[in-house]
Every structure is written in C-alpha cells, then in structure tokens.
Amino acid sequence: MVKPRIALLASSIHSERAIATLAQIAATEDIVGVVALRTLSLKTLLRKFDQLGSSSVISIARKKIGLSTSGEDTWQNPYHHRRLSLLGLGDLTRLDSVAAHYGVPLVKVKTINGPDSLNALRAWSPHLILYTGGGILRKPLLDIPGIGVLNAHAGELPRYRGASVVDWALLHGDVPAVSLHFIDTGIDTGRVLEIRPVPLRLGESLPEYRWRAEDATVTLLAEGANRPLPSMGALANGSVQSRQFYFIHDSFMPHVEAAFNQLQQQSSKAGGG
Amino acid sequence: MGYTTSRLTEELRQVELGRLPRAGVTAATDFVSSLRGRYRSTNAYTRTRVDSGVALSEVMRWVVRAQSPTGGISAYFSLTSGWAPDYPETTGYLIPTMFDYADFSGDTRFGHRATQAGEWLLRLQRDDGSFPAGFGGSDAEPSVFNTGQILFGLVRLWKETNDASFQSATHRAADWLLAVQDVDGAWRTWTYQKRCHVYYTMVAWALAEAGSSLGEPEFVDAAAANARWAIEQQLPNGRFQRYQLPYWPEFLHFIAYTHQGLLGTWAVTREPALFEPVADAAARTLRMFEISKTLPGALVPGTWEAEGNFECLTGMAQEALVWTVVGRELSDVRYLNAVLKINESIKARLKLTGPRTTRGAVPGSFPIWGRYLSMRYPNWAAKFLADSLMAEKHALIDPWNGFLPNG
Numbered sequence: 001m002v003k004p005r006i007a008l009l010a011s012s013i014h015s016e017r018a019i020a021t022l023a024q025i026a027a028t029e030d031i032v033g034v035v036a037l038r039t040l041s042l043k044t045l046l047r048k049f050d051q052l053g054s055s056s057v058i059s060i061a062r063k064k065i066g067l068s069t070s071g072e073d074t075w076q077n078p079y080h081h082r083r084l085s086l087l088g089l090g091d092l093t094r095l096d097s098v099a100a101h102y103g104v105p106l107v108k109v110k111t112i113n114g115p116d117s118l119n120a121l122r123a124w125s126p127h128l129i130l131y132t133g134g135g136i137l138r139k140p141l142l143d144i145p146g147i148g149v150l151n152a153h154a155g156e157l158p159r160y161r162g163a164s165v166v167d168w169a170l171l172h173g174d175v176p177a178v179s180l181h182f183i184d185t186g187i188d189t190g191r192v193l194e195i196r197p198v199p200l201r202l203g204e205s206l207p208e209y210r211w212r213a214e215d216a217t218v219t220l221l222a223e224g225a226n227r228p229l230p231s232m233g234a235l236a237n238g239s240v241q242s243r244q245f246y247f248i249h250d251s252f253m254p255h256v257e258a259a260f261n262q263l264q265q266q267s268s269k270a271g272g273g
Numbered sequence: 274m275g276y277t278t279s280r281l282t283e284e285l286r287q288v289e290l291g292r293l294p295r296a297g298v299t300a301a302t303d304f305v306s307s308l309r310g311r312y313r314s315t316n317a318y319t320r321t322r323v324d325s326g327v328a329l330s331e332v333m334r335w336v337v338r339a340q341s342p343t344g345g346i347s348a349y350f351s352l353t354s355g356w357a358p359d360y361p362e363t364t365g366y367l368i369p370t371m372f373d374y375a376d377f378s379g380d381t382r383f384g385h386r387a388t389q390a391g392e393w394l395l396r397l398q399r400d401d402g403s404f405p406a407g408f409g410g411s412d413a414e415p416s417v418f419n420t421g422q423i424l425f426g427l428v429r430l431w432k433e434t435n436d437a438s439f440q441s442a443t444h445r446a447a448d449w450l451l452a453v454q455d456v457d458g459a460w461r462t463w464t465y466q467k468r469c470h471v472y473y474t475m476v477a478w479a480l481a482e483a484g485s486s487l488g489e490p491e492f493v494d495a496a497a498a499n500a501r502w503a504i505e506q507q508l509p510n511g512r513f514q515r516y517q518l519p520y521w522p523e524f525l526h527f528i529a530y531t532h533q534g535l536l537g538t539w540a541v542t543r544e545p546a547l548f549e550p551v552a553d554a555a556a557r558t559l560r561m562f563e564i565s566k567t568l569p570g571a572l573v574p575g576t577w578e579a580e581g582n583f584e585c586l587t588g589m590a591q592e593a594l595v596w597t598v599v600g601r602e603l604s605d606v607r608y609l610n611a612v613l614k615i616n617e618s619i620k621a622r623l624k625l626t627g628p629r630t631t632r633g634a635v636p637g638s639f640p641i642w643g644r645y646l647s648m649r650y651p652n653w654a655a656k657f658l659a660d661s662l663m664a665e666k667h668a669l670i671d672p673w674n675g676f677l678p679n680g
Binding site for chain 2: 171172243244245246247248249250251252
C-alpha cells in the first residue's frame with residue numbers, strides 16, 4: 001500500500017501538541033514538510049500577556065529558551081513529555097528540533113493561509129495534511145491535499161464544536177470524547193471519522209484529565225495518519241452543522257469541577273476509570 | 274429621549290477638550306486602553322478581574338450621587354459641563370432597578386429613594402396622563418417614549434407601595450398611550466420627529482406590564498399589536514428597520530431596546546411569534562460578540578456591519594439582559610457564558626476610584642469620545658449595567674435553573 005505524503009501544520013515551533021504529533025509519526029510515515037507560524041508576533045505576545053499574565057509568560061519563555069534546570073519543567077503537558085521520552089526523544093523540546101532529527105523540512109510563516117505557506121505546501125504536494133494548530137484554514141489551503149486536512153478535536157462532534165469543549169461536556173454531564181474529523185471551511189463542521197471517549201479515572205484531578213484528553217488528540221491524529229488511503233478519500237467531502245461553544249468563563253469552574261467529580265464517582269461505580 | 278438630542282447636540286458644540294484637564298486625562302487613559310483593546314485576547318474576558326458585586330455597589334452609589342433632593346435623577350455627568358438636569362424618562366425606569374437593588378443588597382434606603390423618584394415624577398404627569406418630552410419644562414410636549422419608560426417605574430411603585438396615587442398614575446398613562454396609538458400598532462403622534470420607531474417596543478413592554486398589573490387586557494393587546502408591527506420590520510438577516518434616527522447612527526442602545534421591548538412583551542403575552550425574532554437576533558449578536566470579543570457601538574442600517582470604531586456600553590449591558598432571557602428560555606448556557614464575559618468587558622471600562630462624579634459611572638462610549646453620549650456618563654448606562662450584574666448574580670446562584678437542559 002502506498003503511504004500518503006503527509007504535511008503538518010503548527011501554531012508555532014513551541015507547540016507541544018505539534019511536537020508530540022510529529023514525534024509520534026515521523027519515524028513511520030512519509031512526512032514531507034511542516035508549516036509553523038512564527039512565534040513572536042506583537043499580536044501573539046500581547047494576547048499571551050493578556051491571557052496568561054506577565055509572570056506566566058516570562059516563566060514559559062524561560063523554559064522555552066532553555067533557562068530552566070529540569071527537562072520536564074519545559075513542558076506544560078506532562079503527557080506530551082512522557083510520549084517523547086518513550087520515543088527516545090525526551091531531550092527535544094522544539095518542533096524544529098524534531099523536524100531536523102528526522103530530516104523533515106520546516107517552514108516558518110506569518111499566516112497559515114498566506115502565500116509562503118501555500119507555496120511550501122504546493123511544492124510538497126501532500127496527499128494529507130495534519131492540523132495541530134495555526135488558525136482557521138481557508139479554501140485555497142484546504143484544496144491542496146488530495147485527501148483533505150485532518151484534525152483531532154478535543155470534543156465529541158458534532159455536539160461540542162468550538163472551544164473549552166472538555167469543560168462544556170463535563171458541565172452538561174457528558175464524558176468528554178475526542179473526534180477525528182476532516183476540516184472544511186466551517187468551525188469543526190467537517191465529516192467525522194471517529195469519536196473516542198476519554199474515560200475518567202478516580203483520583204485524577206481536572207487539570208490532569210484535561211492534559212490527558214489533549215494527549216488523546218495526538219494519539220487519534222497520529223492513528224488517523226496511518227489509516228488506509230482509499231477509505232479516507234471516500235469520506236473527504238462532508239460537513240455537519242450544530243451549535244458552537246466558546247471559551248468558558250472562570251465563574252463556571254466550580255460547577256465544572258463538581259460535575260467532573262460526580263462523573264468520576266459514577267465512572268468508578270460503573271467499573272470504569 | 275429623542276427630544277433631548279437637539280439639546281445634547283448644542284452641548285457637544287460647546288465642548289473644548291483642552292480647557293478641561295479631567296476630560297483630557299480621561300480621554301488619554303481611554304486612548305491607551307483602546308490601543309491595548311485592539312490586541313484583545315481570546316481569553317481577555319473569561320477571567321474575573323473586577324468582582325461583579327463590587328462593581329454593582331459602586332454603580333448604585335453613583336446613582337445615589339446623581340439623584341437630586343427633589344427625587345429626580347440627573348441625566349448624566351459630563352466631563353465638560355458637569356451634572357445635567359434631572360431626566361424624567363430614565364428616572365422612571367431606574368425605579369425598578371433601585372427596588373431590585375434594595376432586594377438584592379438588603380439596603381432598604383434604595384426603596385425609599387425609588388419612592389422619592391416616583392413622587393417627583395407624579396408632579397410632572399400632565400392632565401391627560403402623559404409625561405413630557407425631554408427634561409420636562411413647562412413648554413414641553415407630551416412624549417410617547419418617555420411616558421412608556423416612566424410607566425415601568427409607576428407599575429413597580431404601585432406593586433411595592435400599594436399606593437393608590439401610583440395606581441391611578443399608571444392607569445392614566447397607559448390610557449393615554451392607548452389613545453394615541455395608531456391602528457397598525459405603531460405610534461406616530463407625540464413621537465420623536467413625528468415618526469414611528471421600531472425601538473418603541475420598549476413602550477409596548479411597559480404597556481404590557483401595566484396591563485398585566487392592572488388586570489386590563491386591552492393594554493396587553495395594544496402592546497402585542499405594537500410588537501407584531503415591529504416584527505414586520507425585521508429583515509431576513511435578523512436586523513430590524515425603521516429606527517428612523519436622522520441625526521444618529523443605529524446605536525447598539527436602540528438596537529438592544531428593540532430586542533428588549535419585544536422580549537419583555539413576549540414575557541407577558543407568551544406569544545411564541547414574539548420570541549422567535551428576538552432569538553434569531555440574539556443568536557447573531559452572541560456570535561458577533563464571541564468572535565470579535567465586543568459588540569460595535571453602532572451598525573450600518575440593515576446590516577450587522579459596524580459603523581464607527583467605538584463601543585456603546587449601554588447597549589452591551591442591554592443585550593446582555595436579552596441573552597439572559599433568551600438563554601434561559603432555550604436552555605442554552607452559552608448565553609449565560611456570554612453575559613459573564615460582556616459584563617467583564619464593561620466592568621473593565623469603569624473607574625472604581627477617583628472623583629465622586631465619575632467613580633462607579635458608566636461612560637456612554639468607549640473610548641469616551643465615541644459617538645454615543647460622547648464625554649458623558651449617562652444614568653441609563655448605570656441602570657442597564659446594574660440590571661445586568663444583578664441578573665448575572667442571580668443566574669450564578671442557581672445557574673442551571675433553565676440554562677441547562679436538565680437544570
């Protein structure tokens with residue numbers, strides 16, 4: 001069977017999700033290139049300061065440029081770090097390092113839909129593109145791969161489109177799930193290939209669960225890259241519509257936490273977790 | 274409110290920013306904030322930076338400072354000309370807010386202040402039951418819109434005090450509104466510019482409340498007639514037409530008035546046909562807010578495109594109130610989420626320290642020199658923000674009371 005030529009999209013060379021995904025597939029799949037957004041635009045920097053606060057941004061920056069003393073401290077998501085360690089790549093903490101390790105070309109661009117990105121992707125001529133971040137994709141990019149652009153969304157589709165979907169699912173009393181789907185011009189509206197629940201485990205905190213759910217998207221996306229080529233082609237053109245969720249206000253957090261604890265207990269009684 | 278625009282325009286002509294240091298400092302700090310706002314974070318308003326209870330308390334303290342010994346409440350504080358005269362229209366609909374805050378906070382003095390405001394209004398009521406336009410001078414004409422907004426206060430005063438004078442005033446005002454209403458449900462006599470306006474659904478809502486309280490179905494029917502007329506003005510894209518404001522853009526304040534008035538009338542009549550158009554519009558404003566992290570201060574007529582580059586904070590608070598009702602009715606917690614976030618963005622524009630004249634006051638626009646009530650802190654902005662913060666607090670005490678399917 002012919003392996004599909006695969007390209008990867010990333011929000012930055014520091015994206016842990018992108019690093020973990022590339023590390024997971026680079027040894028076994030035909031990765032033709034990576035497109036990553038440039039990290040330090042003024043807009044991104046101001047957004048991060050506003051989002052995380054100055055002390056958090058400085059702390060993360062210190063880790064990313066190697067001023068922290070412990071390798072594990074560099075990572076926000078411990079599951080991603082563990083994945084790389086298991087793959088023997090525990091010392092690599094940047095996407096360009098992983099790409100270089102496997103001889104995969106990496107292009108840094110200003111915008112994911114811009115000419116630099118499109119030119120690189122067209123030159124590589126991928127059958128499939130894996131999306132790990134970088135913003136909303138426009139039609140010119142979506143039209144490049146012969147099969148489509150795959151994403152692993154951290155929520156059950158079509159019920160939980162958008163943002164903060166793990167928390168929204170918990171609030172509604174649902175066990176969160178991750179979904180493998182094609183990207184179309186809508187927000188999380190492309191055809192769904194697989195939905196995989198992320199069971200709750202007793203004794204696990206909510207932040208730990210969120211990290212594990214995010215890591216589950218890496219597993220699902222990596223497996224998606226390894227699916228047989230013909231079946232993916234047949235499923236590439238579809239879309240669904242449902243309501244979209246948005247970033248959750250922190251006033252809901254006590255209620256999300258309570259719902260999480262309740263689901264954990266239920267899951268434990270049912271023999272899960 | 275339309276009657277006062279010519280007077281407000283005159284004031285604007287007198288503005289000379291450089292002569293007044295406070296106006297300059299305020300404008301400068303707003304300029305810096307607005308620059309930062311251009312790089313608005315995805316998560317900017319998901320975190321609680323100012324406690325809503327603290328903000329609410331300061332806003333209501335400002336309302337107290339704006340109230341005269343006579344009971345009337347100053348229309349606004351202007352950075353360039355100081356306190357405006359007492360304003361009957363918005364004093365009227367601040368009354369329910371003051372009673373609500375008395376219940377919320379346990380501070381019964383607000384109930385007394387609401388009653389004082391009502392007694393001041395009774396002295397302004399004309400023999401035919403109407404209330405005057407503008408600031409209510411001796412030569413003022415009667416005003417449909419102002420009578421409607423004052424009617425909110427009268428209805429609540431009667432409920433709270435059981436005082437027959439408020440009941441009588443309510444009935445007389447409602448009778449007059451009925452008498453001057455056209456057959457198709459619109460009002461065109463004693464209206465701003467002698468035209469019909471879709472945002473007069475706020476009058477319909479007040480009339481519906483009066484009818485419900487008095488047990489007079491004809492008032493409710495008249496309100497429903499206006500609401501149906503307003504729905505006929507809705508375009509396929511969810512926007513309404515017939516605002517008919519020749520000197521002003523379609524400010525979010527008036528757009529939200531239309532939504533509120535329809536929703537309030539629906540709440541009394543429970544006619545589904547009155548809810549669905551508002552739900553459609555609310556879904557669009559929700560999405561617009563979540564994508565842009567703000568709502569435009571004004572929209573190009575017939576479209577959802579922004580006109581100008583400013584925020585109308587009054588309108589944002591009003592639309593939050595619309596979302597509260599729509600979200601609960603649809604069991605859609607995303608609306609409550611948006612209420613919390615839009616309230617955060619408004620709270621971020623408040624000054625909770627500093628001079629008594631602006632501490633706790635809500636600017637008409639952000640930046641403060643924006644087109645809506647430029648350089649001023651209107652009392653109705655305080656009213657709607659207070660209402661929205663109280664609605665938020667009530668919703669979070671029991672958030673799943675309607676906002677979740679099984680709540």
